[in-house]
Structures are given as C-alpha cells and as structure tokens.
Amino acid sequence: QKEVEQDPGPLSVPEGAIVSLNCTYSNSAFQYFMWYRQYSRKGPELLMYTYSSGNKEDGRFTAQVDKSSKYISLFIRDSQPSDSATYLCAMSPTQGGSEKLVFGKGTKLTVNP
C-alpha cells in the first residue's frame, strides 16, 4: 500500500463549480499536511499548509484534515479557468528538517469557461 493515495483524475468542471480533491494516507506519523498547485512546465507552489485536524480557509480554498480517518481534502469554491492545474497533496511527520515530504500522484483539474 502506498503511503499517500490520490485520485489522479483528470477532473473537468465548468467555471463556478465547487471542486473537491482528496487524499488518503496510511502512515499515522504524518502530522503536517500541504496542498501544492503545479501549472504545466512549472514547479509546485504551496497553496495550503495545516498541522491539525479540522478546516483551514484561505479565500476560495478550504483544506480539511481528518486524522482519525487519515483523509485530507481541498475544496475550491467558485472555480476559475486560472485554477486549471495539477493539485498535489503532500505530508510529513515533522515540520521540516530531515524528514521527507511525501507527495500524492496529483490530480489534474481543468476548469472550463
């Protein structure tokens, strides 16, 4: 079983839709959870960073963590064509240092105007 599982999609939605992206994980040591956005031919950029169960909101983006179920989600409200990208979940047992960041495969999202 992979440490982090993410449905690769692809996902295609109309502009204005609510998008739900999900990852499950098996390693209960993971404490820090991130969502990255990667545009074509670019490096990933950090969208959301959480280190506790519950919800965290930033504009149109909400990150949700459920440690008891080992499940994290990213919701995008009022999706825009500029949100079209690959979304990667990532997690780590510690805040940084020598512990590696483990990524999901990524979900490719297309928002159609």
Place this chain on the structure above:
Amino acid sequence: ETGVTQSPTHLIKTRGQQVTLRCSSQSGHNTVSWYQQALGQGPQFIFQYYREEENGRGNFPPRFSGLQFPNYSSELNVNALELDDSALYLCASSLWPPPTPTYEQYFGPGTRLTVT
C-alpha cells in the same frame, strides 16, 4: 527577492552517461531539497542538504549524489544514467528553522532530463 532557479531547463543524455544539475536557492534560504518527478507522478524526495551537509535521503541509489556550496546553491549528480532516470528534477529551497509556523519549500521550475 530572487526565486529558485535551475539549470539547464532541458537535457538529453545517453544511457550510461553522467549528468550534473544545478540549483540556486532563494535568497536567505539555507536548505535545499531535490525531488524526482516522473511523468504523471508526484515528486519523490531524493535528498536534502542543510548547511552543506546531506540531511536526509530518500530511496535512491548512491549513484545519485549532491553538493551544497557555501552560498547554499546546490548540485545534483547522477552517474551511470538509466532510462528510468528520465524525469523532471525539482529543487526546493527553504529556511530552517522557519521564521513562521508554516514551513514552506519554494520550488524551482525544474530540469527536464531525457535519457535515451
């Protein structure tokens, strides 16, 4: 503030050859991590350098090696290239310890390596 830069952008090598990829970290950052991203996959951690020392390594063979220089820039060297080494190689710089509760790694645009 200059972001993370990587060179070259693209590279084509033959199986068995050696390659060196370069990364300039963001100003003020002291840590560089390298990742391999195969097509359609998430990035996989190769290793991290902190203050010129290797500080953690993923599941990659010894033919993947690196260096970090006093200015915190870094190199990734891969010997005896294999076809499976074809991927996007990403470096990410960060500041440790982080000045805020959010520990962020800033990624460069990557080097696309093709091994034929």
